[in-house]
Amino acid sequence: MALKTKIISYTLHFKQPAGTSRGVYSEHPVWYVVLYDSIRTKHWGIGECAPLADLSCDDLPDYEQKLRQFCVQLEAGLLDRESLHPYPSMLFGIETALRHYQRESFTLWETPFSKGEAGIPINGLVWMGTPVQMLKQAEDKIRRGFRCIKLKIGALCFEEEFQLLRQIRDRYPSDKITLRVDANGGFTTEDALEKLNRLAELDIHSIEQPIPAGHWEEMARLCRETPLPIALDEELIGIHDPLKKAELLDVIRPQYLILKPTLHGGISGSNEWIRLANERLTGWWITSALESNIGLNAIAQWCATLDPLMPQGLGTGGLYTDNPEMPLEVEGDNLWFRPEKPVFSLESLK
Secondary structure, three states: OOEEEEEEEEEEEEEEEEEEOOEEEEEEEEEEEEEEEOOOOOOEEEEEEOOOOOOOOOOOOOHHHHHHHHHHHHHOOOOOHHHHOOOHHHHHHHHHHHHHHHHOOOOOOOOOOOOOOOOEEEOEEEOOOOHHHHHHHHHHHHHOOOOEEEEEOOOOOHHHHHHHHHHHHHHOOOOOOEEEEEOOOOOOOOOHHHHHHHHHOOOOOEEEOOOOOOOHHHHHHHHHHOOOOEEEOHHHOOOOOHHHHHHHHHHHOOOEEEEOOOOOOHHHHHHHHHHHHHHOOOEEEEEOOOOOHHHHHHHHHHHHOOOOOOOEEOOOOOOEOOOOOOOEEEEOOEEEEOOOOOOOOHHHHO
């Protein structure tokens, strides 16, 4: 076997601008790593490398050049996985391409999910917009069967966001609808606790990253004093050493981790976070990070091996006008893999 690689650059276009507290996304450049056998040309594997602008630790101006260097090493059989740790989106793309190549199937692991026998519970995601737009999104998700709604907050006036959440909670009590919020670091260290106390009035399940990453002592204080659970997300970006990961968890003592393989060390790095979290009785769930259906499928296939019970953040498959076709389907508040349905062709990615 002579393993060869090819890199396909591709730009995904959002159906509607996706707003976060860090800005608005209208398109998303990604790179697909394709592995193939130079003799058995129909034997191939694909993985998605999808760094997020101004967020990923490997969002680099020479991204494709660096990715190509790793692909050359892979062809030579000399890939040093340790050297990939600072480049989590590349690691995720390469390790999932290898998994697909070895399995010769998009059912990357054998699970009830990969056989189409069980779905994965997911939350419905509400993007930032005006309060009227966000309320409409939330009610649309609930009508479609979602029982867990996640809203991105932190960009509007807090009082507007609070009243929006109150409207939702007044209409849908907590025994009917679970509410999660994601501040994307939008609160200050001075006002965060006051805002958490206000949000707790609405029986919020959890809040992701209330303050910016890097303020460990302040985050630790919040996690000690908070009236509602705090989940770390951006805080985990760029931390690759197991000892440093353990130190972060021991200092901050969060209630939850939000794990995104593209941002947090690929599948292998995310598994390491899970092991450390489990040792400390810290909760966690898995979320995609605006990957196309190719990356989303890989995350979902892996997530299914973990037997998730609470809703995961895997409902981003319908964001793009030019998403590669994959047999993923949201039915009610579950993501399903339909192995009998068609998948994209490599030619469609050009």
